[in-house]
Amino acid sequence: MKNNNKFLSCAGLAILWFFSVCSNASNQVQSIRIWPSPDNTRVVFDLQAAPQYKSFSLENPDRLVIDLSNIGGGNALPQLDGDSQLIKAIRSSGDDNSMRIVLDLASKVTPTVFALTPTAPYGHRLVIDLPDSQRKEARPPVSIRAARDIIIAIDAGHGGEDPGSIGPSGTYEKNLTLPIANILAELINKEPGMRAVMVRTGDYFIHVNRRTEVARGQQADLLVSIHADAFTSPQPKGASVWVLSLRRATTEVGRMLEQTERHSELLGGVAEIIRDSANERYLAQTVLDLSMNHSMVTAYQAANQVLAELGKMTSLHQAKPQAASLGVLKSPDIPSILVEVGFISNPKEEKQLRSASHQTRLAQSLHRALKRHFELAPPADSLFAQQRSREHKVQAGESLSLLAQRYDVSVDALRNHNRLANDSIRIGQVLRIP
Template identity: 35%
Template sequence: MSDSTRSHTDLPPPGEVTASPARRRVIAGGASLLLLCSPWVRAAARSGPPSILAVRVWPAADYTRVTLEHDAPLKYSYFAVKNPDRLVVDIEGIELNAVLKSLANKIGADDPYIKLLRAGNYKPGVVRLVMDLKTEVAPQVFALKPVGEYGHRLVLDIYPAVPADPLMSLLDKREVQGDPMQAAARGDAPTAPEPAPAQTQAQVRGEPRRPVEAAPENPPPQQQVAREAPRKGGKPIVDRLVTVTLDPGHGGEDPGAVGQRGSQEKVVTLAIARRLKAKLDAEPNMRAVLTRDSDFFVPLGTRVQKARRLQADLFVSIHADAWVKPDARGSSVFVLSERGASSAAARYLAQKENDADLVGGVNFGVKDAHLAQTLLDLSQTATNNDSLKLAKAVLKEMGGINTLHKAGVEQAGFAVLKAPDIPSILVETAFISNPEEERRLVDEGYQDQVAEAILRGIKAYFSKNPPLAKSKLARLD
């Protein structure tokens, strides 16, 4: 019997939908590191076979992640089936419980890759998961050990077989919006820049999102394109198109720091990044690209990759700080340090942020030689000098809307700042662990103030450090 036939005939129809257990909240900041043993305590207290505790689905344009959390290690195998496309996962030694029966109810109709997910008893002692797919995919299936308040996790990452080209995505959007850059490239009369799209504000309120731009393996050759559209009050800050990569921290399985009122860092950072993107896109000669535009996890190295593949001029990572005591407050701006952190607190923060890959869940079995070379490249003195100039400009503007945690720019070994050829900064907008600042971080007015301050800092940096002409710039004609 073929695998294709067997998966149809041996799998029972989806079970009845039942309410899934309440999702556990990940504790804020570094305190989560103190709870590494908690899943082991739960496992030691259990009796009987392993059990699936929760299922979480994170759909996004980049990829869809399905996470099965369980209380003990599992033995599993998987294979793909064609005509129609399906992914089949067999899990040994577990029982078909209410959580697994609810799988079919967890896939939304708008999921870009998964049509249906169902589970059933394949044979004694084996539960089979069958994922009906909408298109050809390149799946990754891997296990994660307990970390923080998460127990063991089996992760199903469903990537498209052919990743989207971010440059084509930008081109398509600009053509639809009547982008003045396109007119300049074609030699037409310049037009005024389009205003920020109205849907950006809807996105901040959690309404439907736009697709995130995925990164191509080989970016096409780039050319310098001058924009002729004037801006209010004089000529543009820069005389060629510049790209700013905005990186909302955390996402998906990794909520980041959590405030006393339950506010999650990943939600705040995305809201601010969307607002900042709208402001940058409204500037002549500037465009912004998000490393994520919805609630899904992006590994730290992938965030760097996206910026480099787009030949970004700047990289701005947005976060909300946390400390073990609630009285810590203020905004900070960090750059990469090659010689150690500027303070013990900076070193602690960098370690906490770098641990995001452990919490979010990275398939460390997949290696990228190009990325590894990038992360190990320390010949970035010139880039670090530019990063420091950008950081000082942004810090000055942040000081106009909030108390500064430190008077100067801080330095630490953040993995997300290690692009050797892109000036990169990390902005800690405020302390989400401080009750007063938590209230401000979830306020749309303050979010807009933060976005405006970062924009002013970027423009101030470019006014004193005009971007050089590049032999490779994103081709938009």
């Protein structure tokens, strides 16, 4: 799309400038922003004052016309910021007191035109929403869309000048958390449909806020922070898993809503639309609440899986997920869990935690738990979700060989994929199709 102002001569510009200086038109278009999204294109005209406007649509070719009165600037439209396939061009004409803006559209749409009052950082605005019906149709059907990886952000607790807790024989917590995190990342990266992102890759300090930012930047489905516990006496032992407390989550949501500029990173594209008006704040609140509920449910379920796996190989300090107000667990938008793999202050566990084989077994448990969690509750657009849809519930009269034939896989593959000891299957049994 381009700005069609070529017909304006230098002399014309000079005259227009003269008239706009002399006219008493109080308004002026200051900038034009175009925000395309998958199903909507929003065009925002930033204005000096509240707009007086009328709008109508024309066909053959499809156009949207906006007539603004009591406005100076005439033909001179500011530079466009943004682009959209739906808008072929934006043109303008006018005199010292009125302006006609024409949007040349690529297809017939039903636009919504409305004015918005100032909300920092924006002033008066005229907004045009163009529903993008064409693009919706162009989207591939869900079944053939490439399925994405589930992203696990792994945070090795502490680092650099922050050693974390120190064991009775001088072990630093930061030196235990990193190898466990590394092994876990390796296991996750071997898993088709899963990808690990390391928050800390070496022995350096990262602020706790930065840790959640890394996870958010990578659009992590889950943030797993790895720590070792400590107490003033040597007796306490065992692992525990912590999740964000509801009170902390509610406080954080409130705090984030105060920082309007953060809506965008929290909510993705939705925020650009939401933050345009103070009146729409309740909408941001709703979206954030939904996101928070999802995060907390996800974290709690994942925490339970982690405890179930850890309980098989080490003692548990707490059998249920614990709610905490810890720094790394403060993102209401990213499901986060904090795993205390044991007590570094307990001499026996300190020794255990130092051993490479124990670290590997801890990482394997975490890996199994996370995989199990996402198999049960895969994000809708993930490979895990796609694989899950390839499931078959055994009906009367079906045999393994019949199903292998129907799904075009070998009996062996079907048997191995479902970890079947033999070829007998029962009615109602759910088989995963490789």
